[in-house]
Amino acid sequence: MQLHREPRTALNTVTGYGEDYIEVNDTRYHHPIYFKPHGEISEWSVNHFTEITLEHIETAAGLVKASTSALDFLNDTPQVNYIDAPEIIIIGTGKRQAFISPSILAPLMHARIGIETMDSKAAARTYNVLMSEGRKVAIALLID
Numbered sequence: 001m002q003l004h005r006e007p008r009t010a011l012n013t014v015t016g017y018g019e020d021y022i023e024v025n026d027t028r029y030h031h032p033i034y035f036k037p038h039g040e041i042s043e044w045s046v047n048h049f050t051e052i053t054l055e056h057i058e059t060a061a062g063l064v065k066a067s068t069s070a071l072d073f074l075n076d077t078p079q080v081n082y083i084d085a086p087e088i089i090i091i092g093t094g095k096r097q098a099f100i101s102p103s104i105l106a107p108l109m110h111a112r113i114g115i116e117t118m119d120s121k122a123a124a125r126t127y128n129v130l131m132s133e134g135r136k137v138a139i140a141l142l143i144d
Helices: 054-061 102-110 120-132
Strands: 014-018 021-024 027-029 033-035 088-092 114-118 137-141
Touching: 014 120, 021 033, 033 054, 054 088, 054 102, 054 137, 088 120, 102 114, 114 120, 120 137
Parallel strands: 088 114, 088 137
Antiparallel strands: 014 021, 021 027, 033 137
């Protein structure tokens, strides 16, 4: 499916998708990818949603952990803070929506980072809307 043609911006935009590809900035990718509105489109080393770990999500969102205090061990539930984190991370889980274990997502939720999982086509459309609104968003897309 080809999405509507808009005047090209400098932002990474999903310009189309099909059964075996995602198209970003008119370039087709036949493997899982991740990106933000600015920067490179990178290959994601995940092939199925059951493989996703917190580290995979942190990599896809470009999350950098903030340094911790020497007293953090006193907290019953240590909290991870991230530098310059996106407001929301969208995970496209392929042809069907799937859910990632809450235990994997807990550090992101504690850091007040929104995370949504949906099928990859819906994820691509949602990313485009949020990106066009100027929101700080990151996306990772699986392809079945």
